[in-house]
Amino acid sequence: MRIFLGITGASGAPYAVRLLQALVRADCEVGLCASGAGIEVIGTEVYGDQRLPRDEVLARVTEGAGAAVTVYDPGDWGSPYASGSAKVDGYVICPCSMSTLGTIASGAMQNLIHRAASVALKEERKLVLMPRETPLSTIHLQTMLTAKRAGATILFLAPGFYHGAESVEDLVDFIVGRALDQLGVENALIKRWGSE
DSSP, X not given: OEEEEEEOSSSOHHHHHHHHHHHHHTTOEEEEEEOHHHHHHHHHHTTSOTTOOHHHHHHHHTTTOGGGEEEEOTTOTTSGGGOTTSOOSEXXXXXXXXXXXXXXXXXXXXXXXXXXXXXXXXXXXXXXXXXXXXXXXXXXXXHHHHHHHHTOEEOOSOOOSTTOOXXXXXXXXXXXXXXXXXXXXXXXXXXXXXXX
16 A cells, blocks of 8 residues: 655654554555654654754654655655655545644645645545644634545544553554554554454
8 A cells, every 4th residue: 555644743743653663564655744843743752852853853763664665855746645646545644733734624735745635635535634632722623624524534643541551552552553444554453342
């Protein structure tokens, strides 16, 4: 499968890093694009240093992925993910900032992440937006509804607790497993409800 992964500046970078690892393990071809704010959040939440240079953050995030991951600059309008003519199986933005969600819902495109999401919507392909903001304003709720009505799946970064999580990693895997399900990627990250 060919998947686009956009990482923006909302809290929730551990979800994005784990999602990337899971996509690579599932033999997906991943196009990765992180916004400037996304890089800062990864640096802060995953590596404990928001001042890490972009290249170093991306090198750490993609370590061990080999040719499965291609990193794209947010200004790379020549990326295959910027065009509907490229065959892409799914698009996911994790975490998805409310700024990014608002831009997508308005139809505006300021970078490759916005453009890829716009392509997914216009081509009626799978688009999973994973916001984490809390509490939510009326504007946030209306924006999510607009995106949902346009064809996006809103998968909130709010893990369930019924599966017997024993660690933060288990809670992250719960959400990542749900994202993989939405993308149609087989996985066994979480115990399924009703399974032994």
